[in-house]
Amino acid sequence: MKSGSNLENMLAAGHFAVTAELGPPKGTDVEVLRKKAKFLAGASDAVNITDNQTAVVRMSSIAAAKIAIDLGLEPVMQMVCRDRNRIAMQSDLFGAAALGIKNCLFISGDHQKAGNHPEAKCVYDLDSIQTIAMARKMRDDKKVLSGDELEGDFPLFIGAAWTPLGDPLDIRPLRLAKKVAAGADFVQTQAVYDVVAFAAQMKAAGDLGLLDKTKILVGVIPLKGVGMARYMQKNVPGVTVPEPLVARVKAAGKEKAAEEGIKICIEVIQQLREIPGVAGVHIMAIEWEQKVRSIVEGAGLLPRPTV
Amino acid sequence: MIVAERKPYDEIRKMTSSFANILVFGCGGCVTVCATGGEKDAEVLASQMTISDGVEGVPRTFVVKTVERQCEKEFLEEARAEIEAADVVLSLACGAGVNLLADTFPAKIILPAMNTTFLAANDGPGVWVERCKGCGDCILHLTGGICPVARCSKNILNGPCGGTHDGKCEIGDDVDCVWTLIVERLKSLNLMDKYVEFTAAKDWRPGGHGGPRKMVKEDLSV
Numbered sequence: 001m002k003s004g005s006n007l008e009n010m011l012a013a014g015h016f017a018v019t020a021e022l023g024p025p026k027g028t029d030v031e032v033l034r035k036k037a038k039f040l041a042g043a044s045d046a047v048n049i050t051d052n053q054t055a056v057v058r059m060s061s062i063a064a065a066k067i068a069i070d071l072g073l074e075p076v077m078q079m080v081c082r083d084r085n086r087i088a089m090q091s092d093l094f095g096a097a098a099l100g101i102k103n104c105l106f107i108s109g110d111h112q113k114a115g116n117h118p119e120a121k122c123v124y125d126l127d128s129i130q131t132i133a134m135a136r137k138m139r140d141d142k143k144v145l146s147g148d149e150l151e152g153d154f155p156l157f158i159g160a161a162w163t164p165l166g167d168p169l170d171i172r173p174l175r176l177a178k179k180v181a182a183g184a185d186f187v188q189t190q191a192v193y194d195v196v197a198f199a200a201q202m203k204a205a206g207d208l209g210l211l212d213k214t215k216i217l218v219g220v221i222p223l224k225g226v227g228m229a230r231y232m233q234k235n236v237p238g239v240t241v242p243e244p245l246v247a248r249v250k251a252a253g254k255e256k257a258a259e260e261g262i263k264i265c266i267e268v269i270q271q272l273r274e275i276p277g278v279a280g281v282h283i284m285a286i287e288w289e290q291k292v293r294s295i296v297e298g299a300g301l302l303p304r305p306t307v
Numbered sequence: 308m309i310v311a312e313r314k315p316y317d318e319i320r321k322m323t324s325s326f327a328n329i330l331v332f333g334c335g336g337c338v339t340v341c342a343t344g345g346e347k348d349a350e351v352l353a354s355q356m357t358i359s360d361g362v363e364g365v366p367r368t369f370v371v372k373t374v375e376r377q378c379e380k381e382f383l384e385e386a387r388a389e390i391e392a393a394d395v396v397l398s399l400a401c402g403a404g405v406n407l408l409a410d411t412f413p414a415k416i417i418l419p420a421m422n423t424t425f426l427a428a429n430d431g432p433g434v435w436v437e438r439c440k441g442c443g444d445c446i447l448h449l450t451g452g453i454c455p456v457a458r459c460s461k462n463i464l465n466g467p468c469g470g471t472h473d474g475k476c477e478i479g480d481d482v483d484c485v486w487t488l489i490v491e492r493l494k495s496l497n498l499m500d501k502y503v504e505f506t507a508a509k510d511w512r513p514g515g516h517g518g519p520r521k522m523v524k525e526d527l528s529v
Contacts, residue, residue: 081461086508108468111460113478122461129465130508145508163469171467171490171502178465178505190469237472 003157005102017280024064055115080109085125105159136183160184166238173204211277223261266298311421330393333373334400344399346373377404443513451492458485
């Protein structure tokens with residue numbers, strides 16, 4: 001075992017894993033975390049604690065992840081490359097490990113231009129793949145990036161993100177291969193609605209021999225309405241929402257659109273399960289955490305197994 | 308080349324307001340090429356300030372002088388008389404010129420009339436684009452001659468990230484995703500083996516993160 005986390009154990013046991021997302025508050029209000037945690041407890045195997053997502057200042061992912069542990073959840077602490085150099089990142093990883101955080105997801109992070117401090121100094125000392133390689137070196141070689149030995153153990157289940165349907169499409173499996181070679185134990189993808197296109201990318205990843213080396217959890221985002229579907233189509237890079245799905249949400253009418261969105265999400269999860277190599281699902285119900293349980297239940301994934 | 312844009316007029320007026328004899332000092336180097344801080348630009352700025360002074364009823368003296376390059380001491384020497392005679396030097400050179408003036412004339416107040424911006428290539432009439440960050444450890448042999456350090460908004464060395472869409476960067480549709488350009492170029496040159504290679508964490512010291520940089524050519528130094 002690399003970290004002995006619940007997520008790692010679930011995947012190692014061959015269970016279809018379920019992770020969800022928990023965004024920290026834009027301040028110190030721990031009650032926000034408590035409320036969201038209630039919705040997610042028992043409905044997921046681990047929850048991703050986002051790191052100042054969309055470059056808007058929030059409670060640090062390390063602190064919120066520790067609070068999640070205290071609330072009985074297992075966190076996947078996200079760490080972006082935007083705000084910290086390699087010194088701060090490694091220091092925070094030591095701290096995270098000392099606080100009992102066993103899963104981390106390393107991502108580039110949204111550029112700060114669209115966040116609430118666009119005038120900040122943009123760091124990007126490392127990119128996400130270099131960060132993954134650094135974390136693996138810390139864990140497996142017990143050395144920091146510079147080569148100095150680290151004191152104590154550093155158990156960590158290392159995660160990477162993947163945008164399977166981002167363009168250029170043919171590069172995406174190759175870039176995933178770079179992440180896996182760098183040390184990604186598990187992968188959580190950008191939201192998938194187009195199951196057929198995604199299956200083709202999984203086939204390409206399989207042809208590169210990646211599916212035996214890493215565990216892929218596919219991202220899903222329930223649609224709340226037509227407006228959100230259109231927004232995802234137009235404004236979220238790497239996300240394609242097939243027109244028939246948008247039509248279904250539209251046909252459901254305003255009052256039943258959200259219900260239809262959840263129904264679609266459940267169907268997508270069921271279709272994803274049939275794709276070889278899909279090891280789990282990552283449900284990103286943004287500010288809609290109360291719906292996660294019904295999605296997981298609808299997909300026939302409750303109760304969550306214990307390992 | 309280095310590009311620099313002239314500061315807003317009001318900012319220049321404000322920083323020069325307490326001085327009576329001002330040397331408006333143009334540079335014949337890069338800022339002449341990008342038509343922002345050369346001889347003509349210095350003359351235009353001095354005229355504009357003279358007119359403003361007339362309107363405000365506080366006439367001052369503006370002397371205009373331009374040398375070949377303000378980033379070389381021997382050219383600064385050509386303007387020594389004018390520099391020493393002025394209360395203040397308003398330099399239209401890039402920051403390198405302003406610094407050399409300050410280093411060379413310790414008793415003189417030197418003011419910048421420009422905002423120095425980036426290392427540029429000319430991309431058509433009147434258009435300059437950032438193409439080098441001066442990172443001190445060139446990797447262009449790995450990226451088909453197209454620079455991710457200068458042209459990727461996140462300096463990603465193993466790109467593209469998940470923010471690219473239709474060949475554009477997540478920060479705006481007016482910015483090309485440089486990793487899309489790199490990949491297309493590597494493909495067309497049959498160099499995709501370079502793409503698959505992992506690019507390790509960069510040493511940023513030669514890029515200025517190890518302190519101010521200096522180059523010494525032994526054969527030229529005395």
